[in-house]
Amino acid sequence: MSELVENGVGEGTQKLFRSGYIAIAGRPNTGKSTFLNRVLGHKVAIVTPKAQTTRTRILGVYEQGEVQMVFLDTPGIHNPGRVLLNQAMVQTAYDSCRDADVTLYFVEAGTGLTDEDRQILATPSLKDSAVILVFNKMDRTPRDRLMMRLAAVAPLVGEAFAEVVPISALTGRNMERLLDLLPQFLPEGPRYFPTGQKTDQPDTFIIGEVIREKLFLQLQQELPYALAVRVVTWQKRSPPSLVWDLDAEILVVRESQKGIVIGHQGSVLKRVGSMARRELEAMFGGSIFMRLQVHVQKDWNGDPRVLMDLGYTEPVGDAD
Numbered sequence: 001m002s003e004l005v006e007n008g009v010g011e012g013t014q015k016l017f018r019s020g021y022i023a024i025a026g027r028p029n030t031g032k033s034t035f036l037n038r039v040l041g042h043k044v045a046i047v048t049p050k051a052q053t054t055r056t057r058i059l060g061v062y063e064q065g066e067v068q069m070v071f072l073d074t075p076g077i078h079n080p081g082r083v084l085l086n087q088a089m090v091q092t093a094y095d096s097c098r099d100a101d102v103t104l105y106f107v108e109a110g111t112g113l114t115d116e117d118r119q120i121l122a123t124p125s126l127k128d129s130a131v132i133l134v135f136n137k138m139d140r141t142p143r144d145r146l147m148m149r150l151a152a153v154a155p156l157v158g159e160a161f162a163e164v165v166p167i168s169a170l171t172g173r174n175m176e177r178l179l180d181l182l183p184q185f186l187p188e189g190p191r192y193f194p195t196g197q198k199t200d201q202p203d204t205f206i207i208g209e210v211i212r213e214k215l216f217l218q219l220q221q222e223l224p225y226a227l228a229v230r231v232v233t234w235q236k237r238s239p240p241s242l243v244w245d246l247d248a249e250i251l252v253v254r255e256s257q258k259g260i261v262i263g264h265q266g267s268v269l270k271r272v273g274s275m276a277r278r279e280l281e282a283m284f285g286g287s288i289f290m291r292l293q294v295h296v297q298k299d300w301n302g303d304p305r306v307l308m309d310l311g312y313t314e315p316v317g318d319a320d
């Protein structure tokens with residue numbers, strides 16, 4: 001039956017529906033989240049110029065014709081050291097690649113493939129799956145340099161990589177070509193998510209993330225890495241009111257960090273709050289009455305229970 005349909009000679013020449021998972025992986029800051037948001041035309045993942053902004057697997061659904069592509073944006077793969085949060089982030093990235101039908105491995109076009117990338121690509125999660133190498137940020141890479149980098153990996157096409165594609169996730173250049181390549185890697189399958197659904201994350205997740213994005217943008221050096229955001233209340237007041245109540249807690253590791261996050265006379269927190277509020281009001285409509293509080297929670301980034309509570313790790317026993 002499916003063969004007949006596939007060949008287009010079945011009744012009504014109904015086409016085969018394809019679906020599958022596409023992991024987006026690579027070193028930090030290569031533009032993975034920018035890419036996902038651009039594909040969806042909708043912000044599901046936060047983006048900053050800082051490394052390690054993405055901490056969890058972010059799912060984004062893209063449907064085109066008879067194909068449903070489920071993208072998994074992942075934290076950048078780096079040497080995690082001893083902080084449990086970082087270890088969990090890297091593990092999430094590898095797990096997503098292992099589970100996907102194809103992985104888009106992102107590097108910066110101007111840098112090309114580094115030794116670290118080669119080490120990552122040699123791990124079983126990537127070695128044993130189909131990988132398309134993506135040279136992102138071609139908009140800021142001079143043409144001759146891009147050509148040189150592409151030539152250096154050309155021998156690997158058909159070997160380590162199914163394809164190499166230069167793109168710009170920022171401008172959208174060449175992204176259609178990349179998207180057109182993907183269906184061939186996906187099996188016949190169901191529509192995993194109803195048409196129109198963009199992500200599986202609850203609203204409270206993206207709300208916490210938008211606040212965290214503004215904190216990343218406002219704070220310097222290591223501080224962003226010591227922060228987490230927990231949304232405590234997200235509730236629409238009864239109609240006809242168009243007001244949402246939002247309470248969120250910002251967790252920091254040390255008392256001294258609390259003052260920096262709050263700022264002189266609350267200036268930093270005010271700025272973060274108003275930037276986040278503006279964006280969230282555009283996202284959800286209506287107006288938002290927002291309360292942000294800063295809490296010291298020592299070692300939150302090393303505490304398995306807190307990491308699970310924040311959604312940074314899977315509940316124990318749930319992982320396969």
Ligand SMILES: Nc1nc2c(ncn2[C@@H]2O[C@H](COP(=O)(O)OP(=O)(O)O)[C@@H](O)[C@H]2O)c(=O)[nH]1
Nearest residue numbers: 029030031032033034047048049137168169170
């Ligand atoms: N010039 C340029 N910058 C980009 C491009 N894609 C992403 N960026 C920037 O690179 C930084 C990191 O992007 P992000 O998507 O957070 O990277 P991720 O850590 O891999 O998810 C941000 O400042 C983006 O604006 C691109 O195609 N061109």
Ligand SMILES: [Mg+2]
Nearest residue numbers: 032033053054
């Ligand atoms: Mg990211």
